[in-house]
Amino acid sequence: AADAVLPAEAVVDLDAVAANTSVLRERAGGADVMAVVKADGYGHGLVPSALAALSGGATWLGVAHLAEGLALRAAGVTAPVLAWLVVPGQDLTAAVAADVDVSASAPWAVEALAAAARRTGCAARVHLKVDTGLSRGGATADDWPDLVRAAATAQADGSLEVVGLWSHLASADDPAQDGLTRRQVERLAEAAEVAARSGVRPPLRHLANSAGVLAHPATHLDLVRPGVAVYGVSPAPGRASAAGLGLVPAMTLRARLALVKHVGAGEGVSYGHTHTTAAPTRLALVPLGYGDGLPRHASGGGPVQVRGRRYAVAGRVCMDQVVLDLGDDDAARAVRAGDEVEVFGTGAGGGPTAQDWADAAGTIAYEVVTRIGARVPRRYVGALADQGVPAAAR
Amino acid sequence: AADAVLPAEAVVDLDAVAANTSVLRERAGGADVMAVVKADGYGHGLVPSALAALSGGATWLGVAHLAEGLALRAAGVTAPVLAWLVVPGQDLTAAVAADVDVSASAPWAVEALAAAARRTGCAARVHLKVDTGLSRGGATADDWPDLVRAAATAQADGSLEVVGLWSHLASADDPAQDGLTRRQVERLAEAAEVAARSGVRPPLRHLANSAGVLAHPATHLDLVRPGVAVYGVSPAPGRASAAGLGLVPAMTLRARLALVKHVGAGEGVSYGHTHTTAAPTRLALVPLGYGDGLPRHASGGGPVQVRGRRYAVAGRVCMDQVVLDLGDDDAARAVRAGDEVEVFGTGAGGGPTAQDWADAAGTIAYEVVTRIGARVPRRYVGALADQGVPAAAR
Ligand SMILES: Cc1ncc(COP(=O)(O)O)c(CN[C@H](C)C(=O)O)c1O
Ligand SMILES: Cc1ncc(COP(=O)(O)O)c(CN[C@H](C)C(=O)O)c1O
Numbered sequence: 031a032a033d034a035v036l037p038a039e040a041v042v043d044l045d046a047v048a049a050n051t052s053v054l055r056e057r058a059g060g061a062d063v064m065a066v067v068k069a070d071g072y073g074h075g076l077v078p079s080a081l082a083a084l085s086g087g088a089t090w091l092g093v094a095h096l097a098e099g100l101a102l103r104a105a106g107v108t109a110p111v112l113a114w115l116v117v118p119g120q121d122l123t124a125a126v127a128a129d130v131d132v133s134a135s136a137p138w139a140v141e142a143l144a145a146a147a148r149r150t151g152c153a154a155r156v157h158l159k160v161d162t163g164l165s166r167g168g169a170t171a172d173d174w175p176d177l178v179r180a181a182a183t184a185q186a187d188g189s190l191e192v193v194g195l196w197s198h199l200a201s202a203d204d205p206a207q208d209g210l211t212r213r214q215v216e217r218l219a220e221a222a223e224v225a226a227r228s229g230v231r232p233p234l235r236h237l238a239n240s241a242g243v244l245a246h247p248a249t250h251l252d253l254v255r256p257g258v259a260v261y262g263v264s265p266a267p268g269r270a271s272a273a274g275l276g277l278v279p280a281m282t283l284r285a286r287l288a289l290v291k292h293v294g295a296g297e298g299v300s301y302g303h304t305h306t307t308a309a310p311t312r313l314a315l316v317p318l319g320y321g322d323g324l325p326r327h328a329s330g331g332g333p334v335q336v337r338g339r340r341y342a343v344a345g346r347v348c349m350d351q352v353v354l355d356l357g358d359d360d361a362a363r364a365v366r367a368g369d370e371v372e373v374f375g376t377g378a379g380g381g382p383t384a385q386d387w388a389d390a391a392g393t394i395a396y397e398v399v400t401r402i403g404a405r406v407p408r409r410y411v412g413a414l415a416d417q418g419v420p421a422a423a424r
Numbered sequence: 425a426a427d428a429v430l431p432a433e434a435v436v437d438l439d440a441v442a443a444n445t446s447v448l449r450e451r452a453g454g455a456d457v458m459a460v461v462k463a464d465g466y467g468h469g470l471v472p473s474a475l476a477a478l479s480g481g482a483t484w485l486g487v488a489h490l491a492e493g494l495a496l497r498a499a500g501v502t503a504p505v506l507a508w509l510v511v512p513g514q515d516l517t518a519a520v521a522a523d524v525d526v527s528a529s530a531p532w533a534v535e536a537l538a539a540a541a542r543r544t545g546c547a548a549r550v551h552l553k554v555d556t557g558l559s560r561g562g563a564t565a566d567d568w569p570d571l572v573r574a575a576a577t578a579q580a581d582g583s584l585e586v587v588g589l590w591s592h593l594a595s596a597d598d599p600a601q602d603g604l605t606r607r608q609v610e611r612l613a614e615a616a617e618v619a620a621r622s623g624v625r626p627p628l629r630h631l632a633n634s635a636g637v638l639a640h641p642a643t644h645l646d647l648v649r650p651g652v653a654v655y656g657v658s659p660a661p662g663r664a665s666a667a668g669l670g671l672v673p674a675m676t677l678r679a680r681l682a683l684v685k686h687v688g689a690g691e692g693v694s695y696g697h698t699h700t701t702a703a704p705t706r707l708a709l710v711p712l713g714y715g716d717g718l719p720r721h722a723s724g725g726g727p728v729q730v731r732g733r734r735y736a737v738a739g740r741v742c743m744d745q746v747v748l749d750l751g752d753d754d755a756a757r758a759v760r761a762g763d764e765v766e767v768f769g770t771g772a773g774g775g776p777t778a779q780d781w782a783d784a785a786g787t788i789a790y791e792v793v794t795r796i797g798a799r800v801p802r803r804y805v806g807a808l809a810d811q812g813v814p815a816a817a818r
Contacts, residue, residue, distance in 0.1 A: 035513035037489060069715030069743055069799060094715075094744035095431060095799070115711045115744055117680040118762030119429035135683050136761060161685070165693040165707055165739075166747055170685055201696055210697075286511040289529050291555070291564055299559040302595055303604075313559055317509045321463030321488070326791045327721060345559075349463055349794060350488035350509055353560055367530060368512030397720045400743060404798040405463060405489070 035368075037317040038285035040402055042074045044082040044419055045412030046262050046280040046376075051086030053276050054256045058243050061250040064090030064112065064236070066257030068098055073323070073402045074261055074281055077105040078410050081419045083260055084109055092255050096120070099130035112157055112194075114167065122146040122154070131155040131193055135168050137180035144184035156181065157194035157234070158225070162217035163210055164200040171217070178225045185230065194234035195222050199249065202241035203266035215248050240265035244275060262376075263395045267385055272377070279383060281399055282375035283406070287336070288351070289315040290367050292358075299353050300345030305330060312356040312363070313344070316371050321349040323402035324373070324387070331390035333382040335372040336365055340382065342390075374398070429762075431711040432679035434796055436468045438476040438813055439806030440656050440674040440770075445480030447670050448650045452637050455644040458484030458506065458630070460651030462492055467717070467796045468655055468675055471499040472804050475813045477654055478503055486649050490514070493524035506551055506588075508561065516540040516548070525549040525587055529561050531574035538578035550575065551588035551628070552619070556611035557604055558594040565611070572619045579624065588628035589616050593643065596635035597660035609642050634659035638669060656770075657789045661779055666771070673777060675793055676769035677800070681730070682745070683709040684761050686752075693747050694739030699724060706750040706757070707738070710765050715743040717796035718767070718781070725784035727776040729766045730759055734776065736784075768792070 055063045065088035066072075071079030080091050080102055091111045093099050099113040114133035116122065123146045125132050134140045134156050147154040158181055161168030169177045184190035197218050201207035218237055225231070235251040240259035242249035245266065258265050262279040264272045272279055292312055299305040299313065307313075316334060320326045324347050332343040334354065344355035354371075356362035377383040388395040410419065449457045459482035460466075465473030474485050474496055485505045487493050493507040508527035510516065517540045519526050528534045528550050541548040552575055555562030563571045578584035591612045595601035612631055619625070629645040634653035636643035639660065652659050656673035658666045666673055686706055693699040693707065701707075710728060714720045718741050726737040728748065738749035748765075750756035771777040782789040804813065 034515060035511065037509060037511045037514065069797075072715075072743075094711075098799075115431055115682055117429065117431045117682045117711060118760075119680070120431065121428060136685075138761065163692070164695070165687060165691050165701075166742065166745060167683060167709060170687055173685060200692065200694075204696060207697075210692075286513070288509055288511045289561060291530075291567060293559060293564055297559050298557070298594065298604075300594075301558070302598060303601075307559075315561060317488075317511060320791050321466075321794050323795070326787050348560065349466075349790065351560060366512075367532065393720050396743065397714050400715050401717070401795060401797065403463075403795065405492075 035286065036407060037288065038322065038406055039409050040406045041282045041284060041409045041411055042078065043278070043280045043412045044078055044410055044414040046278040047074065047079055047082035047260060048086030048414060050260050050262050050277045050280070051083045051088050054243050054254070054259055055087040058250050058254045059247065062090060062253045063088040064092045064253055064255045065260050066092040066255055068092065068094040069400050072257060072261050072396065073400045075408050075410070076101055077107065078419055079260070080107055082414050085414060090253060096122070096125050096130065096132065100124055100128055103128040103130065114159070118142070123149055126150045126152055126154045129155070131157055133157045133159045133167070133196070134177065134181070135159045136173070137176055140177065140180040140184055140190065144189040147189040153189060153191045155191050155193045157196050158192060160195065160197050160218060160221040162197040162214040164198050166198065168197055171221070174221055174224060178228045178230050182228045182230050192230050192232040194232050194236060195225055196236045199237060199239050199242050202239060202246055202249070203269065205269060211246050211249065245269060258396050261399060263384060263399060279376045281384070281402070283318070283373040283402060285316050285318050285371045285373060287314045287365065287367050287369045287371060288317045290365055299355065300348060302346060305345035305355065307355060309358065311358050312365065314354040314356055314365060316352045316354060317350065318373060319348045319350040319352060321403065322406045324352065325391035325393060325398065327391035327393065328387055333386050333390060335381045336369055337361065338379065340380070429680065430801060431682065432716065432800055433803050434800045435676045435678060435803045435805055436472065437672070437674045437806045438472055438804055438808040440672040441468065441473055441476035441654060442480030442808060444654050444656050444671045444674070445477045445482050448637050448648070448653055449481040452644050452648045453641065456484060456647045457482040458486045458647055458649045459654050460486040460649055462486065462488040463794050466651060466655050466790065467794045469802050469804070470495055471501065472813055473654070474501055476808050479808060484647060490516070490519050490524065490526070494518055494522055497522040497524065508553070512536070517543055520544045520546055520548045523549070525551055527551045527553045527561070527590070528571065528575070529553045529563050530567070531570055534571065534574040534578055534584065538583040541583040547583060547585045549585050549587045551590050552586060554589065554591050554612060554615040556591040556608040558592050560592065562591055565615070568615055568618060572622045572624050576622045576624050586624050586626040588626050588630060589619055590630045593631060593633055593636050596633060596640055596643065597663065599663060605640050605643065639663060652790050655793060657778060657793060673770045675778070675796070677712070677767040677796060679710050679712050679765045679767060681708045681759065681761050681763045681765060682711045684759055693749065694742060696740060699739035699749065701749060703752065705752050706759065708748040708750055708759060710746045710748060711744060712767060713742045713744040713746060715797065716800050718746065719785035719787060719792065721785035721787065722781055727780050727784060729775045730763055731755065732773065734774070
């Protein structure tokens with residue numbers, strides 16, 4: 031039941047996902063928006079996030095793994111989908127049959143797609159990826175002509191349709207590396223010229239992640255691929271906060287206190303006793319831990335809010351629980367087992383955000399939200415949820 | 425299909441889980457073994473791990489959340505199960521109906537259980553928890569008499585059966601804190617005396633986690649609750665390695681290289697270019713990242729093995745991928761896209777272990793295995809798997 035009391039839940043506001051997507055669409059100018067929903071929609075739910083982003087104006091969906099693309103199709107999503115991580119020997123027939131576009135960074139991928147296309151009798155849709163400076167996926171400039179030639183051959187025999195040329199930005203979040211971002215734009219343009227000379231002139235070029243959309247108009251091209259900003263998290267907190275960008279964090283992680291107890295001074299708290307109570311105090315138990323995705327690196331620091339007040343995790347983050355040292359003032363004395371704890375959310379009312387957890391753990395907010403695990407039940411809210419978007423999704 | 429080529433998978437050896445459980449049973453002397461299978465069996469799969477541990481001699485199962493206990497029952501598991509994290513207002517009727525034992529650290533939990541028992545018409549089974557020094561769950565010594573009295577009252581009217589008195593160790597992994605472990609044993613004994621004076625004399629006392637089983641015979645009592653060691657991971661690598669304890673790591677995380685490419689010297693690798701190639705080299709792309717559970721804190725250090733050679737992650741761990749800088753010697757030149765990468769496993773053949781990843785990330789191996797996410801397909805192997813243990817499980 032929707033009103034059952036649970037130890038913890040992640041509430042995902044699908045209207046926020048849609049609104050963030052609209053903001054990004056606006057910022058992208060004339061470019062179309064591919065909402066990146068890989069890794070279970072950065073922890074927000076693959077299909078609900080996809081449907082919400084599409085309702086907010088995205089017209090494409092991006093995933094890493096083919097299995098993610100197939101899951102979107104299995105849920106009835108018909109928008110174009112690009113999957114960019116395949117390995118040699120992987121069966122690509124399903125991609126062709128389900129009309130999921132696949133990225134190729136090397137000739138073997140082009141050939142595997144063409145072979146799958148011949149098996150299914152439909153042309154495979156491919157996006158050719160060039161490495162413009164991230165040194166991750168994509169063909170190097172040296173290898174690019176071979177990749178283009180393989181694609182041109184398969185295109186000529188009708189087994190392949192080259193839909194896009196693309197690449198990925200390395201440091202668009204970092205103002206100190208804007209020169210690299212500019213060079214990446216130029217290198218993609220050069221790769222497109224090389225392709226054109228071999229007769230490969232696909233309709234789409236794409237390059238921009240969230241930071242590209244928000245900070246580098248020259249990266250927008252035909253299509254942009256924002257991920258983290260769709261979920262209301264700033265891709266570059268050093269450049270601008272989520273609020274400053276007009277984005278609303280979509281995920282709120284909440285729990286209920288499982289215990290509140292009074293202890294004396296000098297008590298060691300949690301494994302290894304890395305925290306000791308300084309004075310008589312109340313300890314409160316939050317039923318969330320690293321087994322739910324809270325980073326253990328936030329031990330002794332991760333912030334939460336109870337009854338409008340911030341507290342930091344005392345001692346080590348455990349697998350299923352963290353302890354708060356509330357103190358012993360009137361606010362602490364009012365706290366009861368069963369009280370709601372906001373672990374992170376929109377930041378409204380001074381509450382902590384995923385970015386705060388990232389800062390406490392020494393990582394990025396991307397990792398915080400994406401790794402909130404499957405044990406935490408997701409609850410979808412917002413007008414879109416009421417219209418049944420999550421129902422269609424599961 | 426079992427032989428389909430996947431970008432990545434976590435292979436879980438159920439025979440190792442069973443064998444590790446036998447080792448722990450042996451080490452626990454006359455105590456019974458409760459295998460702790462919370463947090464999806466520390467990432468190994470809740471039900472498969474439970475069935476394998478039971479076949480290895482465990483007679484109890486331990487979980488944090490009631491939902492985990494109910495999932496065991498839904499899968500047909502009939503062994504006694506203890507769930508130890510409930511919150512006020514949570515519906516406990518299902519616990520009583522499904523015969524899942526629940527822990528109580530405060531009178532409200534005893535009362536909620538008794539009320540659920542009256543609704544269902546069966547007695548609720550409770551384990552009363554005392555805080556002996558972890559300052560996490562459990563009643564303090566001051567609050568313990570009230571908890572015992574509440575239980576005695578509910579026991580008298582037949583709504584409650586007190587099955588156990590228990591606590592949890594704080595630092596059994598740390599030889600420097602053995603004095604604390606001894607005090608915890610004493611405090612549990614004192615709490616049992618207090619309970620006995622109120623007529624609460626349950627059959628079971630339990631205290632030991634894996635480190636207690638392996639390093640502190642005085643903690644064994646009637647029942648031990650090992651978790652991490654069941655999965656073949658040492659709870660105290662400073663005391664003894666998994667191999668030294670006769671334990672076999674049950675999870676092997678594998679992937680196939682998605683790309684191998686030649687690049688020149690001076691290329692920045694992955695986001696923010698925190699790694700730069702020192703000389704002409706080959707880069708290889710591993711299709712696993714923090715969205716799959718690899719810790720981003722292992723950037724620039726997480727070890728993997730390809731064709732019998734160790735390499736470290738070059739640059740930042742991304743959401744779906746990490747890059748290896750292979751060098752340009754004969755071994756590197758032999759590496760191909762599609763080659764298998766062992767990310768961590770048993771350590772046989774010099775391969776990396778979850779402990780190595782923990783060391784690289786500055787955390788514990790518990791966190792590494794537990795957080796391998798739902799996107800990574802699990803594959804169950806071993807004679808137990810062949811007998812259908814995972815089939816019964818899903
Ligand atoms: C190919 C590709 N395009 C677009 C995106 C969206 O990026 P962002 O979330 O910054 O808008 C990603 C995400 N990358 C993740 C974050 C990674 O590889 O770590 C990506 O891998
Ligand atoms: C109450 C309880 N009993 C038994 C165990 C098993 O511990 P181990 O895995 O060390 O054998 C745990 C696990 N604790 C986890 C690890 C935690 O709370 O962080 C536990 O919480």
